[in-house]
Amino acid sequence: MDVSSILEAQKAKLQSVLVEKETPLEVDAGHLMVCDINPIDEESYNENLEDHLQNLARDGIQVLIGNLFSLPITKSPDGPLAQLPTSVYQLPRAKPLPKPKPPTKWESFAAAKGISHRTRDRKEWDEERQEWVNRWGKDGRNKQAEEQWLTPVPHNADADYNPQLVARKERKERTAKNEKQRLANIARASGTSASSSRKDEIDRTLATTRTSTASLGRFDKKLEGEKKLRGVKRKFEPTEISTANEQKANLNLIARMDSDARKMRKDPRAEEPVLNARKAIRSASKGKGSAALAGASGRNSSKGKGGKGRR
Amino acid sequence: MLRVIKPRNARSKRAMEAREPKEVEDPRTVIFVKGTHTGETLNAVFKDLMALKRPHGIGFNKKNPIHPFDPSTPGSSSSSSVSSLEFWSAKNDASMFVVGQTTKKRPNGMTFVRMFNGRVLDMIEVGVEGYKAMSEFKTPKSTPGNKPLLHFASDLFDTHPRFIHLKSMLLDFFNGEEVDSISLLGLEHVISISVGPTPASLNDATSTNLLSSSTAESTHANPLAAVASASFIESSSPSAATAALPKVHIRTYTTKFLASGVRTPRVELVPMGPSLDLALRRFQPPDADLLKQAMRRPKLKKADVESGLGKKRKNVELDEMGDLRGRVHVGKQDLSKLKGRKMKGLQEERPRKKQRSDEEDDEEEDEE
Known part of the structure; x- marks a missing residue:
């Protein structure tokens, strides 16, 4: 039996799929990417650009397709799925890696005791109701x-x-x-214990109440062992600081000045009238508004003594 | 900076959670920003790029005074353009921008800006020199949102820092969702990025001082690190160097699979459009610190490591019964400490006690 003709035919078939280049193309199947690092042929580039680019792309994509079709395949209703390997070429992330969640007290206890997590169903079987x-x-x-x-x-x-x-x-x-x-x-996860923050709160409230009498706490009865109330000590910057720090502080100040024109009173502000019309109307009309004021004056002029209660 | 909002209902909570950092990230959302003046060409280019990027593209309709490359003012840490970009990034949950601006000095300029963690990572400006719209090709188009096949052709993409940078940027731009499997019937369209022939001057430069220190393998795994660390010759004379760089051609094709008689089909390409010819202009390499943070990878899960993901699996194999078999290297055995059978004759001579006389020793030896 002569198989040479069959082999020839098979070879010819393969020929249409094979691509031969000086340096083999690099395929990164994870990104569906193929890189051709062969130098560009200047002659064909100058001769017909579009054809040259299309041929170049065709050869590259043929290699990529060959690689993709040789990957392990799973079947799915939409057709064969090729399992892609992880990509080699690394791209920078858009966001930092997610931080691991701090374990709860129960989780750390369970981990120490080797208790595995068990999900509980939301539903329970009711024997009486049979549902x-x-x-x-x-x-x-x-x-x-x-x-x-x-x-x-x-x-x-x-x-x-x-x-x-x-x-x-x-x-x-x-x-x-x-x-x-x-x-x-x-x-616990945020690092502050509930008790310490509560203590601070109590201390602050106590300090406020101690100075809340008419004499600012001077003549109050003192408990035994009660500490003297300490105010906040003023702190001053040293007169000599490094130039870098000084520059930074000043630049900070300038940046803050830039941020809010109104606060810095950059533009001359619109003159505020001495009389606040809104408040005046409110006071004159006893909170009923300008319309009520106008109506009342009109009625007064025409009728003299108002028909109070006859509205 | 945006306010930090505490979600008040379940829907907004879900929306906030969707924006949180993930181990496997969503594809980058790209915002297309028009500068103070964009010509007809740029508008059309934006439209086509949006069509390719859909559904992960957001188009800004209004003009914005954005000049990403303008030097920052001395008072503030970053320029107002950069801070606007950062604001938009946070507001839209987008991590990439394409800014269009055409001026007399730099006609039809497009700036690709990539963000990391709400801050600008790197930028590349390209000029559109040739353009043919997608509508001019009367050929079938690909489905929106389809993952493209990417083709990069030139040795410069591996050697020249500017092109390495560009490759990373364009790959990030066109690359869609990270998938672990793909339908072989869904390989619809191709984006091919190639470069003109390498000029002789560049050939020498690439061989001598660019990236000569870094090995090929390291550039492959983390190509941008080389970009960040490479000292650019362009920085001294930017205009002269960029003029010498060859053009970049972006072409898009749809694929046609022909039966070949073997498993792999023969591929033919049909131009789909758009086609762009780009010239490299200004750029800003990634900050080394920021890049290092951006390139951090998640730790592989135990199951993934066992299946050989990420690393080369050594000395572990599945046998015919499906059992995992491992080979362990136990180190070289120290034969000097090997305990053999105890025999008096083989024992080392003990240090002799001083009390004993030589004669007694002789007698003992005789007995043996």
Whole structure:
């Protein structure tokens, strides 16, 4: 059997797909990019630019297509999908890398204990109703104790014991606790503890109240061990600073002056009249406005004694 | 600077979250800004580039007094043009600009501005010298939003810092979404970027002092670093150097796959338009610090590393049963510490005690 003719035919077929260049083309399949680093042929460039460019592009794209068609393929309803490798050529990012989220107290505890995360369904199976119901929210399962028609009451309960109310209170407390823990997690993540900021707040309030009497706290009774109230110490810049710092400070000042013309009183401001017409009208009309004033004066002139209450 | 707004409802919260930094980024949104004067050509170029960039392009209709290359005023840290760009970037969540401006000195100038983290990273100005609109080609067009095949042809894109810079910029401009798989039937259009023949003067320059220090491999992985670090000869005489640079030709084609008898089809190209001939003008290389931040890559996930993503997987292979088999190199064995079978004769001689006389030793040896 002579296979040479078949081989020849196959070779001819391959010929139409093969591209031969001095330096092999670099393909970056991740970006669908092909780079041809062979020097440009000046003759064909000058002869017919468009044809030259099209031929150049065709050769490059043929190599790229050959590379893409040889990638591992998965089937999909839209046709074959080629799995692209990661791109080699690196482009700068548009935004910095995302910062990792700080773990919550529970997450760090779970990590230390090796507890794996488990997602809980939003719905729960209700045996009585034979259907899936919300765990919380509208018709939530967590409100079952409040809504059932019959509730056991403990023996030693008070006369006004309301089981529905108690269940509701418990549920609300759970929510409040969760919210508190959430806020504490946020505070921990931001680096300031809730207690220290609260202490500062109390200190500030105390300082304000101590100077809030008529004598600014001079004749108040002092508690034992109470510290003297300290004011803010004024601080001055040293008279000699490095020229670089001085220049920076001055430039800063100039920049700030540029920013707000009104604050810097650059343009002569429109003269404000001594009489504030709006306020005058308001006061004269007893807050009823200029229209009321005009109406009242017109009526007064025509009728003399006003028909008070006859509007 | 924009106000930092706390989202008040779920919709605005989702919108804010969509703008937060992501590990795998969305394609760059490009804003097309008209300068104080844009001619007919530039307007048409913008229209066509927008068509190629759709749906990730935003067009500004009004004129804006934007001159990105103007030196910054001494009072403030950045020029007003740059601060406007930064403002627009934050407002529109866009990280690339194309600014058009035509003047007598620099007719039909387009400036590509790339941003990182709301700040200007680098800029390239090109002049449009030849242009043929997409509408002038009466040929089928590609689907909007389709990922193009990119073709760069010239040795300059690997050697000359100006062209390395341009390649990175244009790749970023035309490159769409980062995808891990692509439909082979959807390879519709091609953007080919090539350069005129390299002039002899440039040939010498590239061989002698440009990028001679950096190895080819490092330029491939992080090409812009070379641009930032390369000391440009152009900076001394910008006009003379840019005049010597060859033109850049951007052509767009649609693909036609012909049956070839083998798996790979034969590709034919049909011009689609637009076609642009560009001349390089002013530029601003990326700031080295900012670039270093911009080039940071996310750490690969464990699953990805195991599948061999990102790195060459060594000494690990799947056998026929689908089991992962690894080979471990245990280091060279120190044979001197090898404990063999204990035999008195092979033991080293102990240091002799002084109390013993020589005779006793002799006797012992005899016994053995």
